[in-house]
Amino acid sequence: MKQMLNVALPKGRLGEKVYEMFEKAGFPCPDIRENNRKLIFENPSVGVRYFWVKPSDVAIYVERGAADIGVAGKDILLEYEPDVYELLDLRVGVCRMAVAAKEGFRDDGQRTLKVATKFARIAKTYYAAKGRDIDIIHLNGSIEIAPILGLSDVIVDIVETGTTLKENRLAVVESILPISARLIANKSGFKFKSECIEAIVQSLAMQTEERV
Ligand code: PRP
Numbered sequence: 001m002k003q004m005l006n007v008a009l010p011k012g013r014l015g016e017k018v019y020e021m022f023e024k025a026g027f028p029c030p031d032i033r034e035n036n037r038k039l040i041f042e043n044p045s046v047g048v049r050y051f052w053v054k055p056s057d058v059a060i061y062v063e064r065g066a067a068d069i070g071v072a073g074k075d076i077l078l079e080y081e082p083d084v085y086e087l088l089d090l091r092v093g094v095c096r097m098a099v100a101a102k103e104g105f106r107d108d109g110q111r112t113l114k115v116a117t118k119f120a121r122i123a124k125t126y127y128a129a130k131g132r133d134i135d136i137i138h139l140n141g142s143i144e145i146a147p148i149l150g151l152s153d154v155i156v157d158i159v160e161t162g163t164t165l166k167e168n169r170l171a172v173v174e175s176i177l178p179i180s181a182r183l184i185a186n187k188s189g190f191k192f193k194s195e196c197i198e199a200i201v202q203s204l205a206m207q208t209e210e211r212v
Contacts, residue, residue: 002047005196006189008062008070010055014093014181018071019050021090025203047196059084059184068189069157069197073085078117078135087201091208093181095160099173101146105154107132107173116146117156126156126176128129144168 007022009015019032029043029050042049053061053070059069059082073093077086097119107113109132116137117123129133138151144164146152158179159165159172183204190197 002044003193003196004047004049005193005200007048007050008058008067010049010058010071010073010181011052012055014055015052015071017092017115018090018181020205021092021204022048022050022200024207025091025200042100049054056153059085062184062186065186065189067186069183069185070194070198073181073182074177074183075119075122077182077184078177079121081121082184083187085187086184087197088183088205089191089208090181090183090204091211093179095158095179097176097179098155099126099154099156099176100144100159100165100170101154101173102135102171103171105147105171105173107153113142113154114152115154116152116155118143119156122176123156131198144170151176 001106009019019079027046027048029041029048032041034048039052040049051067055073056076058070058072059076061078062070063082075097113132113134114137115134116124116139117141120138122137123136135145139146143155143157145154147170148168154173156176164172183201185197
């Protein structure tokens with residue numbers, strides 16, 4: 001029997017885009033388009049099994065070997081530092097990590113800055129490098145509300161189109177870093193299934209170059 005390659009895909013629009021790239025790379029699984037509740041799909045004829053997982057969980061599946069490869073945002077990789085190989089920048093899911101605050105906000109540097117975020121490590125590293133004292137308020141979503149209600153002075157969050165900030169009368173204060181989706185691999189899976197993984201990396205790399 002053909003060895004199966006286990007692939008963790010982030011559920012949602014980004015995952016669908018990424019699946020199409022895998023399909024083009026020669027790993028189709030037609031059922032995946034027909035059922036939106038099922039979470040595991042396989043195509044034994046090409047030796048692939050896909051799982052839809054929460055985007056922020058992809059790295060956990062890959063780090064622990066439940067998936068050989070997967071696609072995770074650079075934000076998650078920087079925040080959780082999973083012990084995985086980062087093989088390729090897929091140049092999709094492009095956005096940036098930024099500091100935002102209420103329009104007109106100025107940090108006078110006088111007191112500890114209250115920072116609401118899902119990305120505590122990224123925020124701490126960023127402000128430590130600037131030598132700015134901060135107090136992290138760890139939230140799990142709808143971060144934009146925090147400065148509006150006075151829970152925090154600023155937020156550190158992902159900005160893609162900027163619409164969420166605009167709709168909530170917030171504005172970017174500083175950009176921290178660019179973010180995009182990365183192909184990651186389990187360290188031992190990469191050794192045992194290297195041939196197949198290398199072939200995928202090559203095809204995906206060609207597809208990402210075509211897009212530039
Ligand atoms: C992210 C981020 C912002 C939004 C930014 O949330 O936290 O809320 O996207 O996108 P925009 O600049 O295009 O408006 P996401 O949808 O990833 O989910 P979340 O609420 O879990 O953070």
